[in-house]
Amino acid sequence: MKSKDILKQELTQTFSTAMQSENQEDMINAFVEFATGVQQEVLNDVKAYQETGDKEILQKRGIHQLTQKETKFYQSWIDAAKSSNPKQTITDLDIALPFTVIDNVMDDLKANHPLLNLVDFQNMTAVKKMLYNKQGKQLAVWGQITSEITKELSGAIGSVDISLNKLSAFMPVAKDMLAAGPQWMDAYVRAILSEAVAYGLEEGIINGTGKDQPIGMIRDIHDGVSVSSTDGYPAKKKRVVTEFSDTVLGELYAELAKDPIDPKKSRTVNANDIIFICNPFDYFKKVMPAIRSIKRLNYVLGITNDPFEIQNIIQSEQVEEGTAILGLASKYKMGLGSGSSKGGTIEYSDEYKFLEDQRYYLIKLLGNGRATADTDFLYLDITNLSSSVKEVTVKGTVNTKEQA
Known part of the structure; x- marks a missing residue:
């Protein structure tokens, strides 16, 4: 079996090609191939732990004590997936990814991706808009608060609407994965989201056009810049x-x-x-x-x-x-979350039906970002x-x- 490092390299290369060609099918295939490999790795660790009881396996995989909400989420997903009509049961499932899972995913992202560790990266689960200070200085004044000062201060505050863009990750879930239990499901979900979503985030933070994606660092965002309805923001002059x-x-x-x-x-x-x-x-x-x-x-x-x-x-x-x-x-503000207090959503997917012992699910998160100023x-x-x-x-x- 290929190592995770090799799988990751292949995923990145496939994503690079898919991004350049804008081929949605290539991106989906890349997600699925990577997720299948990660799932097998997790299942191998499950088997090894059951045979040896070696706690180092738990540490390596990042297994930790789940909160009550996290346990409820994963157990509800497992029960729904085991039902006779999983598609309908998942659709009716009134529970979603807890914000603590998104926090853990963000921690994994920051640990493994230097750029995401350095930018202002925020969990936006409970809100849809992220506020930022366009002036880069403390918004405070001495003296009477006049209408002119109020206008000046309000003009110095900008916002980023994270609900404009979606990040989606396909997850194959085999029967053996369901049997592993909530903690191992959590490790699998975090591994998929932290690796698969990371590429989309980094691509958006650097090159994003602002059209259905973040506004990248290379984009010209000065006041009055001409923004294309099809191509988004132009690149800065080098x-x-x-x-x-x-x-x-x-x-x-x-x-x-x-x-x-x-x-x-x-x-x-x-x-x-x-x-x-x-x-x-x-x-x-x-x-x-x-x-x-x-x-x-x-x-x-x-x-x-x-x-x-x-x-x-x-x-x-x-x-x-x-x-x-x-x-x-x-100065680069990046928000990741769901835009609601319920967390990310999970959906049953009909995209892939070629393996009887596993079904595919889709987890969707919202994300958006931009620099505070063109300078x-x-x-x-x-x-x-x-x-x-x-x-x-x-x-x-x-x-x-x-x-x-």
């Missing part, structure tokens, strides 16, 4: 970057420090909040050598603490080769990024020239 010199990085950071409302004013930029996202090929061929070159030069110059060195570098296949994103992670992220062209720093003369003593 800034050409050929080196990571102090001057170049300083200019880029200065762009991020501009106040979103008044570019003549500034906002505080926290070095730990700065992220750089690039394609894995670009990382190994250009970015990594350039960063190592800077580190070696800093060593020669005696610089031991460089707070504005690019620290949060993320490799993502969703970034087109030759491009990169530089921005402030906390939060820069879209870079790193096609000709140099892998070395220029010659530097250290006042009268050392002359260094780093090679790629």
Whole structure:
């Protein structure tokens, strides 16, 4: 049997192809293939635990004590799936995914996907709209609250409607999976959602057009931008970057420090909040050598603490080769949930009928996101990024020239 890592790689590759071709059937097949593999892995762990009683298996799989609502949800699903008419029973099932499960899925996502750990990622189970501060500063004033001030403050608050976009995951559930019980069903559901949904989230956060999906970091969202009814928001104009010199990085950071409302004013930029996202090929061929070159030069110059060195570098296949994103992670707001207090919904699926011993179900979640302002992220062209720093003369003593 293929390992989970290999399955994950194949899923990602299939998703990449499906995203580029916009082939819905390819995406569904990718979900199902991955879910089937994960289900078999869980069942193998169930068997191993029953035979050995090894608690390390439970820890590895993430088995934990379920809440009363979680137990009720999974047991109701199991009972409905075992009924003589599972489709009708599931349709009539008046229970849905508890918000605590979504919390656990989000924890898994953050642990395994660096980008999702750095952006402002929120559980939106109980509400449909996520509010954010467009100005990036505390909304407080001194003095009398006039109508003009009220208008100014209200104009600084934006919202993201998470009900506009849906994330769906197909889940095959075999009879053996039903027999495993609620805790193992929970481990299976979380594994599927945390891995399958992660790709859609990352794709949306980076490239989303805003048309039936989040508005990605690379999109131009300045006030007055022309938004297509079919293609959504246009991509930002790329800034050409050929080196990571102090001057170049300083200019880029200065762009991020501009106040979103008044570019003549500034906002505080926290070095730990700065992220750089690039394609894995670009990382190994250009970015990594350039960063190592800077580190070696800093060593020669005696610089031991460089707070504005690019620290949060993320490799993502969703970034087109030759491009990169530089921005402030906390300024991207991403909500995931159901938009109701009941949690995500589960549906019986007729999409696949080729295996008698298992049926397919569909779990739907809602999600949406966007940056708080157009100045939060820069879209870079790193096609000709140099892998070395220029010659530097250290006042009268050392002359260094780093090679790629």
